[in-house]
Amino acid sequence: MTQGGDWQLDVLRELADGAQGGTPPGTRPAASSATAGGAAPDTVRDALPAAPPVARRAHDPHVPAPAPESVPTVDPRLAIALGRPQHGDSLGRRTGRSLRRLAAPPGQEIAEQTRLAQEVQQPVTTGRVIAVTSIRGGVGKTTVSALLGRTFNHYRHDPVLALEADAALGTLPVRMGGESVRWSCADLTGILTPTMQLTDITGYLVPVSDGGWLLPAGQGTVGAPLDVRTYRTVTLALRRYFAVTVVDCETLPGEVARTAMDTAHARVVVAPMTAEGVNGTRQVLDWLARLPHSALATTVVALSAISPDTTLDPKTAVAHLREPGVPVVLLPYDRHLAQGGPIHTAMLGQDARDAAVRLAAEAMHRAVRVR
Numbered sequence: 620m621t622q623g624g625d626w627q628l629d630v631l632r633e634l635a636d637g638a639q640g641g642t643p644p645g646t647r648p649a650a651s652s653a654t655a656g657g658a659a660p661d662t663v664r665d666a667l668p669a670a671p672p673v674a675r676r677a678h679d680p681h682v683p684a685p686a687p688e689s690v691p692t693v694d695p696r697l698a699i700a701l702g703r704p705q706h707g708d709s710l711g712r713r714t715g716r717s718l719r720r721l722a723a724p725p726g727q728e729i730a731e732q733t734r735l736a737q738e739v740q741q742p743v744t745t746g747r748v749i750a751v752t753s754i755r756g757g758v759g760k761t762t763v764s765a766l767l768g769r770t771f772n773h774y775r776h777d778p779v780l781a782l783e784a785d786a787a788l789g790t791l792p793v794r795m796g797g798e799s800v801r802w803s804c805a806d807l808t809g810i811l812t813p814t815m816q817l818t819d820i821t822g823y824l825v826p827v828s829d830g831g832w833l834l835p836a837g838q839g840t841v842g843a844p845l846d847v848r849t850y851r852t853v854t855l856a857l858r859r860y861f862a863v864t865v866v867d868c869e870t871l872p873g874e875v876a877r878t879a880m881d882t883a884h885a886r887v888v889v890a891p892m893t894a895e896g897v898n899g900t901r902q903v904l905d906w907l908a909r910l911p912h913s914a915l916a917t918t919v920v921a922l923s924a925i926s927p928d929t930t931l932d933p934k935t936a937v938a939h940l941r942e943p944g945v946p947v948v949l950l951p952y953d954r955h956l957a958q959g960g961p962i963h964t965a966m967l968g969q970d971a972r973d974a975a976v977r978l979a980a981e982a983m984h985r986a987v988r989v990r
C-alpha cells in the first residue's frame with residue numbers, strides 16, 4: 620500500500636487486480652489467529668459465504684465500483700443549531716448527591732459498582748452479539764444502543780463494535796458522535812475476506828470518540844432497506860474481530876429485527892414507560908418464548924422513561940414485564956439524553972449512567988453464561 624495516500628482505495632485496487640488475473644485475494648498472507656476474545660478463526664472462515672472482492676457496477680462488471688464519499692452525519696447547516704449539551708442532572712441535584720455521598724458509608728455502593736463492572740468486563744472466547752430492538756420507533760432504542768456501546772467501550776479493553784441494522788434513516792452515527800459516515804453494511808459485503816486483519820477492517824469503520832467502532836447501515840439517505848442476507852454476512856464476518864457487537868436493529872416485526880433477535884447471544888427489548896408500550900412489549904416477550912430456542916433466558920428489558928411527566932407507576936410496569944421471568948432495568952428520564960444529538964458520557968445524569976452499566980452487565984451476563 621502507498622504511504623500517505625488513501626489506503627482504502629489501495630485495498631480496492633489490490634482486490635480488483637486479484638480478480639482480473641493478478642494475485643488472488645485468497646493467497647494473501649494469512650491474518651494472525653489472535654482475535655478479540657480468542658475466537659477460532661477457522662470456524663468463521665468455514666462459515667463465511669464466498670463474496671466478490673469488490674462491488675461491481677451494474678452496467679459494466681469489469682469496472683470496480685468507486686469508493687463511497689464521506690457524508691456528514693448532521694447537515695452542517697443544522698449542526699450549528701444543536702446548542703451546548705446540558706447535564707442530565709440539574710446543578711441542585713448534583714450538589715445534593717455529592718453531600719449525601721459524603722454523609723453515607725460508601726462500602727455497599729462501591730461493592731455493587733465493582734460487581735457490575737466485573738460482569739461487563741468478563742472475558743469471552745468468541746465474539747458476542749447483543750441485539751437491541753423495540754416494538755415501535757421513538758422510544759429510545761437507538762439511545763439504548765448507543766449507551767450500551769459507550770459503556771462496553773469504557774469498561775472493556777478489547778474491541779467493541781456498534782452496528783446499525785436499521786436503514787430507515789437510523790440515527791446511531793449521530794448518537795455515537797460520528798462526524799461523518801462512508802462505508803455501510805452493504806458496501807462491506809463485497810469487500811470482507813477471511814484473511815483481513817483488524818487493522819484492515821477498522822479502515823472501513825467510523826471511530827467513536829470514547830473508543831470503539833461504528834458501522835452504519837447507510838449514509839443517512841432514503842434507500843434500499845438492509846436485507847437479511849447482508850446482515851447475516853456482515854455480522855458473521857465481523858464478530859471474529861470484536862469481543863462485543865451491539866446491534867441497533869430495526870423495530871419489530873421487521874425481518875432483519877426478527878433475524879437479529881433469533882441469532883444474537885443476548886437481546887435487549889426497549890419498552891417506553893406507557894401503558895400501550897408495556898403491553899406491546901409483553902407480547903414481544905411471549906413471542907420470544909415461542910422461538911425454536913426460547914430466548915427469554917437471554918433477554919433483558921430496558922424500561923425507558925422518555926418524558927419527565929410520565930404517570931404510569933414504574934413498580935407496576937416492572938412487575939408486569941417481569942412475569943415471564945426476564946430482568947427489567949429502569950432507564951430514568953435524563954435531560955441530556957432527551958436533548959438529542961451526540962451522547963457525552965460525562966454529561967449523563969448519575970441515575971442514567973448507573974442504569975446503563977446495570978443494563979450492560981445484565982446483557983453481558985446472559986450473552987456469556989446463559990445457554
